[in-house]
Amino acid sequence: MRSVALSDRELETSRPGEAVTLAAVAAIMAIGILAVVIYKLFVSKTSTVKLPGGYTFEWK
Numbered sequence: 001m002r003s004v005a006l007s008d009r010e011l012e013t014s015r016p017g018e019a020v021t022l023a024a025v026a027a028i029m030a031i032g033i034l035a036v037v038i039y040k041l042f043v044s045k046t047s048t049v050k051l052p053g054g055y056t057f058e059w060k
Contacts, residue, residue, distance in 0.1 A: 041047050047059040
C-alpha cells in the first residue's frame with residue numbers, strides 16, 4: 001500500500017474528530033434511554049417495558 005501526501009486543500013477539509021464525536025453522542029443517547037427504562041421499572045409498582053425484537057420486561 002502506497003502512501004499519498006494530501007494537498008493543502010485536502011488537509012483543510014479533513015475533520016478527524018467526526019467519528020469520535022458521533023460515537024460519543026450515540027453512547028450518551030443509549031445511556032439515557034437505558035436510564036429511563038431502569039427508572040420506569042424500579043420506581044413504579046407495576047410496569048411493563050416492550051423493546052424491539054420481542055423483549056418484554058414486567059415489574060409486579
